[in-house]
Amino acid sequence: xxxxxxxxxxxxxxxxxxxxxFCQAQARELAETEESPAIFDVTKFGAKGDxxxxxxxxxxxxxxxxxxxxxxQACHTAGxxxxxxxxxxxxxxxxxxxxxxxxxxxxxxxxxTVVASTDISQYPTQEWILFERVSGVVLTGTGTFDGQxxxxxxxxxxxxxxxxxxxxxxxxxxxxxNSVIENIKSLNSMFFHIHISNCHNITINKVTIxxxxxxxNTDGIHIGExxxxxxxxxxxxxxxxxxxxxxxxxxxxxxxxVCAPGHGLSVGSLGKDAYEKPVRFVHMKNCTLKGxxxxxxxxSRVGKIVNQASDIIFEDFIMExxxxxxxxxxxxxxxRDKKGPSLTSQVKISNVQFKNIRGTSTxxxxxxxxxxxxxxxxxxxxxxxDLKPITDAAKLRPSALKTAEPSLSGCLNAKVTFGGKxxxxxxxxxxxxxx
Numbered sequence: 001x002x003x004x005x006x007x008x009x010x011x012x013x014x015x016x017x018x019x020x021x022f023c024q025a026q027a028r029e030l031a032e033t034e035e036s037p038a039i040f041d042v043t044k045f046g047a048k049g050d051x052x053x054x055x056x057x058x059x060x061x062x063x064x065x066x067x068x069x070x071x072x073q074a075c076h077t078a079g080x081x082x083x084x085x086x087x088x089x090x091x092x093x094x095x096x097x098x099x100x101x102x103x104x105x106x107x108x109x110x111x112x113t114v115v116a117s118t119d120i121s122q123y124p125t126q127e128w129i130l131f132e133r134v135s136g137v138v139l140t141g142t143g144t145f146d147g148q149x150x151x152x153x154x155x156x157x158x159x160x161x162x163x164x165x166x167x168x169x170x171x172x173x174x175x176x177x178n179s180v181i182e183n184i185k186s187l188n189s190m191f192f193h194i195h196i197s198n199c200h201n202i203t204i205n206k207v208t209i210x211x212x213x214x215x216x217n218t219d220g221i222h223i224g225e226x227x228x229x230x231x232x233x234x235x236x237x238x239x240x241x242x243x244x245x246x247x248x249x250x251x252x253x254x255x256x257x258v259c260a261p262g263h264g265l266s267v268g269s270l271g272k273d274a275y276e277k278p279v280r281f282v283h284m285k286n287c288t289l290k291g292x293x294x295x296x297x298x299x300s301r302v303g304k305i306v307n308q309a310s311d312i313i314f315e316d317f318i319m320e321x322x323x324x325x326x327x328x329x330x331x332x333x334x335x336r337d338k339k340g341p342s343l344t345s346q347v348k349i350s351n352v353q354f355k356n357i358r359g360t361s362t363x364x365x366x367x368x369x370x371x372x373x374x375x376x377x378x379x380x381x382x383x384x385x386d387l388k389p390i391t392d393a394a395k396l397r398p399s400a401l402k403t404a405e406p407s408l409s410g411c412l413n414a415k416v417t418f419g420g421k422x423x424x425x426x427x428x429x430x431x432x433x434x435x
Contacts, residue, residue: 037080037107040070042090049088049112061117063092071108075101075134082107085143089113093122094168099134099176106134110143110184118151120167126191128168137179145170147189149215156191156216166217167191173199182206192219193238199226207234213261213291215239220262223249225277232256241266242292243284247307248277254284264294264322267309269332271301271347279309288318289359295325296354300347300372302334308348319359324400325387326354328380328414330372345372351379355420358386364406365399367425371413384420 047066048054054062067085074081081103090112097108116128128147131137147170158164167190173179177200185208186193193209196202204221211218220236223229225248233256236242242259245252245267259265265284270276289295296314300307319325330345349371366387371377389396389408401410411427418425 035080037082038074038077039082039084040074041084041086042066042070043086043088045069047085047090049086049090051089051091053091053117059119060122061091061093063090064095067092067095071097074106075099075103077103079103080105080107082109085110085112085114085141087112089115091115091117093117093119094124094127095129097129097131097134097137099132099137101134105136105138107138107140110139110141110145113144113146115146116148116168116170116190118148120152120155123168126166126168127172127195128190129171130174131172131176131179132174134176135178137176139171139179139181140183142183144185144187146187147193149188149190149211149218152190153216158217169193169195171195172197173202175199177201179203180205184208185210187211188215189218191217192222194221196221196223196226196229198224199229201228202226202230204229204231205233209234209236209238209242211238213237213239219244220259222246223252225249227251229253234258236262238262242289244268245279245282246270247273247279249279249282251281252283254282255286257284257287258290259287259292260290262289262292264289264292264297264324265314266294266297266299267312268297268299269301270299270307270309271303271305271345272333274305276305276307278307280311282312284314284317286316288320289322290320291322293323294327295319295322296357297324297327297329298349298352299329299332300345300349301332302330302343302345304346306346308350310348310350310352312352313355314357315353315355317357317359319357319361319387321360321362321390323362323397324368325359325361325363325366326357326382326385327368327370327400328352328377329368329370329400330377331370344374346374347372348375349377352377353381354383354385355381356384361387361389362395362397363399364389364396365401365403365408365410367409367411368400369409369411369414369416369427370401373413376413376415378415380414380416382416382418382422382425385422385425
């Protein structure tokens, strides 16, 4: 009954988020029907969509100024306003769409292709397109943001250097509330495709995100220190997490996402930076993963940073040839299976549900719960799981947690309750062995 009560609490919190999303959509529709917005076409402010990277005398793309001028006029319009980026190919470096705005619900409609300058010196901070301190903005259109990341991915040494200088994020919303990103396409970001930071009530709907499977740190959508972020009906193919829910995220909903390829749908990683905030109330549902390195994942780093993640639901997933379909990894970034106080995570993970997940795995072990001996996982629920290893044994990849004998599940420092269908899955002693 205690579990049922907590589940109902999570559902109630998520229902409020869905209600806000509905109200937000209604407000946007009313804004569009009651009064036609004033149009601010960037080409009227000097932007050239001819596919050429024209520079001013200081080496800055000329289109930057046109984009900013169009935005500033729209932002300071008393009534509805829309910035239009028409068909064409527009080169820009860092662009700030800053607020607050007098316009109640500014719209940026991308019809053409916005292309990033590959000169990293043109980005004084870690953003390419930044929306900051704006309320009610709608970023929409059938156009594309092309980050041209393939030119600079070789300069990304974050996998080896913990003090690396990350490349620019393609689209960042920072301190921006009650806003929408819809229908756009993000191609080959240099770093994250979309980053939601310190925001409240954000909806991301029907976006398409594309980068090669080996592109470094190209998370599809990364969320941090934000509340009530909803991601729906989107297609993400990238080289890192399709969605990553980072520290300080509360009431995050992900539904109808197709992740193929990528590193899965993840909470974390946590435990990296000082002063991290907890992650609470994450609900991921009706998602499909194909050929990904992980499926439903919670991850935290070894080290001294204390944090917690709780009240997380992964349900109604379909997985096709996924490595590590269900995984909690609290040895992320450290040597697996080694014991000792310097190699444990201090992130408490609790009340995580994996429900109605089916498909195929490229690891024999379909359930891997690798929790911290310092703060063991508690309240883990596993129910109605129908995951099977692929039949071609030669193509099976190493399991996340080594056991003396092959096993469909591996558990370390985890308190788990099983229910419904879960053939072959248990957390009995599988003789976990050190690496």
